[in-house]
Amino acid sequence: MNLLIALMVIVPILCALFLNLLHKRDRTIKVVTVLLALALPALPLLANYGLHYFGGYAPLVENPTLSANLPSMITGTALNTFHPAITYSFQSAQQLFVFILGLVALLAIFVSLFETRRPSGVYAYMMFMGVAAVTAVILTDDIFNLYVFFEIAALATVGIVLVSNIKGNYETALKYMIMGSIAAPLLLLGIALLLGVTGNVNITDIIYSLKNGLVDPQNPVLLMACGLIIFGWLYGSGLPPFHTIKSAIYSKALPSGAALIQTFSVFIFVALGIIILRIFSYLPFSQWVILGVSLLAMILGITMAILQTDLKRMIGFLAVGELGYIGIGLGLSTAYGITAGLFQAVNEAMITALLFLGFGVVLYQTGVSDTRKLGGMMVKNPLVALMVLLAGFAMAGVPPLNAFQSKLMLIQGSIKAGLPELGVIMILLSIVTFMTFMKAFHAVYLRPQPVDLEIKNEKIPKATLIAMLVLLGVCLIFGLFPQIATSYLQPLATSLAGGML
Amino acid sequence: MIIDVQLASLFTAVALIVIGIFAAVFLDNLIKKVIGLAFIGDGVNLFLISMGYKAGGIVYIYLPGMAADWFAQNAAYPLPFALVLTSIVIGASTMAVMLGIIIVLYKKRGSISASKILGE
Amino acid sequence: MIVYILMIVTILGAVLALMQRDLLKAAILTGVPGASIAFLYQYLLAPDVALTQAIVGSAIIPVFFALAVYKTRRVEE
Numbered sequence: 001m002n003l004l005i006a007l008m009v010i011v012p013i014l015c016a017l018f019l020n021l022l023h024k025r026d027r028t029i030k031v032v033t034v035l036l037a038l039a040l041p042a043l044p045l046l047a048n049y050g051l052h053y054f055g056g057y058a059p060l061v062e063n064p065t066l067s068a069n070l071p072s073m074i075t076g077t078a079l080n081t082f083h084p085a086i087t088y089s090f091q092s093a094q095q096l097f098v099f100i101l102g103l104v105a106l107l108a109i110f111v112s113l114f115e116t117r118r119p120s121g122v123y124a125y126m127m128f129m130g131v132a133a134v135t136a137v138i139l140t141d142d143i144f145n146l147y148v149f150f151e152i153a154a155l156a157t158v159g160i161v162l163v164s165n166i167k168g169n170y171e172t173a174l175k176y177m178i179m180g181s182i183a184a185p186l187l188l189l190g191i192a193l194l195l196g197v198t199g200n201v202n203i204t205d206i207i208y209s210l211k212n213g214l215v216d217p218q219n220p221v222l223l224m225a226c227g228l229i230i231f232g233w234l235y236g237s238g239l240p241p242f243h244t245i246k247s248a249i250y251s252k253a254l255p256s257g258a259a260l261i262q263t264f265s266v267f268i269f270v271a272l273g274i275i276i277l278r279i280f281s282y283l284p285f286s287q288w289v290i291l292g293v294s295l296l297a298m299i300l301g302i303t304m305a306i307l308q309t310d311l312k313r314m315i316g317f318l319a320v321g322e323l324g325y326i327g328i329g330l331g332l333s334t335a336y337g338i339t340a341g342l343f344q345a346v347n348e349a350m351i352t353a354l355l356f357l358g359f360g361v362v363l364y365q366t367g368v369s370d371t372r373k374l375g376g377m378m379v380k381n382p383l384v385a386l387m388v389l390l391a392g393f394a395m396a397g398v399p400p401l402n403a404f405q406s407k408l409m410l411i412q413g414s415i416k417a418g419l420p421e422l423g424v425i426m427i428l429l430s431i432v433t434f435m436t437f438m439k440a441f442h443a444v445y446l447r448p449q450p451v452d453l454e455i456k457n458e459k460i461p462k463a464t465l466i467a468m469l470v471l472l473g474v475c476l477i478f479g480l481f482p483q484i485a486t487s488y489l490q491p492l493a494t495s496l497a498g499g500m501l
Numbered sequence: 502m503i504i505d506v507q508l509a510s511l512f513t514a515v516a517l518i519v520i521g522i523f524a525a526v527f528l529d530n531l532i533k534k535v536i537g538l539a540f541i542g543d544g545v546n547l548f549l550i551s552m553g554y555k556a557g558g559i560v561y562i563y564l565p566g567m568a569a570d571w572f573a574q575n576a577a578y579p580l581p582f583a584l585v586l587t588s589i590v591i592g593a594s595t596m597a598v599m600l601g602i603i604i605v606l607y608k609k610r611g612s613i614s615a616s617k618i619l620g621e
Numbered sequence: 622m623i624v625y626i627l628m629i630v631t632i633l634g635a636v637l638a639l640m641q642r643d644l645l646k647a648a649i650l651t652g653v654p655g656a657s658i659a660f661l662y663q664y665l666l667a668p669d670v671a672l673t674q675a676i677v678g679s680a681i682i683p684v685f686f687a688l689a690v691y692k693t694r695r696v697e698e
Contacts (some may be wrong), residue, residue, distance in 0.1 A: 148587055148591065170602055170606050170609070171619055173602060174599065174602045174603065174618075175619050178534060178538065180595075182522060182525055182538070185518075185545040186545075188549075188588060189518070189548060192548050192549045192581075195549075506624055510624075513628040513661075517635060520639070521635075530644070530697045532644055532686065533644075536639060536686065539651065543654065543655070543678065546674070547661070547662075550665050554666060555666070560667075561666070585670050589670075589673055589674060589677050590677070593677050596685060597685055600685055600686070603689060603693065604693060607693040607694070
């Protein structure tokens with residue numbers, strides 16, 4: 001039993017509770033927050049791979065002293081291998097995901113301390129709780145535990161939006177919670193149907209029951225469960241029909257908060273997508289549903305981004321579009337395709353966080369985020385403009401940055417799987433992404449400054465520059481040496497495609 | 502009686518969910534929307550509990566003096582009850598957060614009609 | 622027999638609570654489906670969940686709604 005696996009969820013919760021109590025002392029909050037946030041990317045690097053059973057209750061197969069006394073009615077059947085406790089499984093792919101989540105969270109928390117005039121303990125509390133919840137969603141092997149932490153992540157997102165003082169944030173938060181309180185109970189209903197048919201909430205045991213004929217896989221109740229769980233998944237990750245409310249959430253949060261919220265969306269998408277593939281991949285149409293939803297997300301997201309005038313909403317819609325690429329990778333169901341999709345997820349989290357931080361500098365300096373009113377920022381801070389330009393190139397897939405490698409793998413995977421039309425659509429949408437980004441970049445940085453634009457704060461906080469440099473550096477490393485990331489993701493992809501998990 | 506108890510409670514749960522979704526989507530007043538959301542949560546919890554019901558069974562508390570085999574055969578399935586305890590509390594806390602937001606919105610905008618506030 | 626009466630009371634109570642124009646009456650009537658669901662849990666062989674639902678669903682939730690109505694407006698517009 002490796003205790004560090006459980007600590008990866010417990011440590012952020014404890015940090016959150018502790019930071020909530022520090023109110024008035026500015027310097028103390030800043031120093032303590034940064035020290036605690038350093039633990040977030042460090043813990044996954046230190047933990048060993050393996051399974052963790054809460055309470056120490058291993059399955060009877062691994063516990064010979066207990067199972068020797070039980071009648072063969074229990075030990076001779078499948079009950080011997082069932083997991084009685086909540087299980088967290090930590091393998092190489094989860095290590096990469098939790099590390100990237102921790103890195104983006106560290107940088108977002110670091111930037112948020114210098115964004116407003118006084119650092120707020122409550123804001124740090126919300127961010128740490130969100131990180132704890134999404135870490136648990138990535139690690140868990142128990143589907144009800146997933147639902148509990150899914151709800152906590154939704155509440156933390158709403159909290160991050162409520163803390164920012166942007167006009168209209170209360171209305172957006174209320175709309176998001178009302179939609180969430182319809183979608184999340186429907187997810188629980190799907191979990192209840194799965195429990196009713198198979199009698200288990202542990203995902204490994206559910207898959208064992210389905211594959212070895214303990215329950216009938218073609219039961220229509222299972223189809224309904226699949227539909228309801230997919231509906232809850234669409235809400236949690238911000239795919240259509242929830243893409244407008246998700247991009248509104250991004251636009252009403254402070255830039256560091258928006259960077260963190262979109263990382264939550266990407267990793268909830270990946271974790272729930274992997275679980276749906278594991279349980280329901282035997283259904284003939286599940287692959288087509290995932291492909292269809294992702295295609296819709298790509299097309300709707302990127303085309304709606306062209307029409308936006310608010311900077312953060314535009315990046316929000318672009319982020320939804322990039323989620324579609326990940327879904328296509330998952331939906332191809334070959335080992336190469338799934339590796340490409342997961343690699344795209346890792347890249348996407350970092351690139352969109354970088355874009356939010358970059359355009360957040362503009363917001364910090366002028367207080368305006370409408371592209372029609374901005375202009376001429378290139379003269380003020382050429383370094384930030386260069387970094388934002390590189391981030392935009394990265395999102396569109398220009399070599400030698402990381403999204404080029406993952407999009408190339410996706411296009412190759414779709415051709416190998418016999419669907420070259422998807423490759424063509426992906427290339428077209430990358431071109432549209434590039435065009436949209438260059439339009440916004442020209443409007444903000446290149447054209448002459450309008451007369452009525454006033455600069456509120458001249459100096460940019462150094463924290464933002466450091467954060468953006470770190471993220472760009474990691475993007476370059478993944479772009480030049482993609483084997484670093486794909487070697488972590490390969491084992492999971494192979495076992496998913498082989499259908500053994 | 503005529504209908505199986507488990508089947509009847511499943512129907513009640515689905516009826517509550519449908520009433521709740523109808524109220525949350527179509528009614529105009531914000532407080533009635535939140536009442537509908539509370540009913541959706543109640544319906545899903547009732548659905549979960551009726552998954553664990555066993556006709557003619559006993560409560561899942563093991564008193565000393567019971568034979569273990571007879572208890573395992575006749576007790577109701579205890580796993581859904583643990584899930585429902587958590588789910589009731591999650592539902593109550595999200596209700597509280599939503600009502601808090603509604604009170605603040607009333608002070609700022611002066612109305613609790615959904616078309617005026619959320620309609621944009 | 623009692624089980625079926627409780628189920629009908631639940632559904633009727635839910636529909637009645639949503640049809641009120643006076644919001645305070647709607648908030649108090651939300652306690653009726655909550656209490657009858659608590660009774661129903663006892664008949665479905667779950668006594669501990671019945672205790673939790675009785676406290677939360679018939680005491681805490683109607684009080685939350687009544688507080689919200691008190692701080693906003695009493696009659697729907």
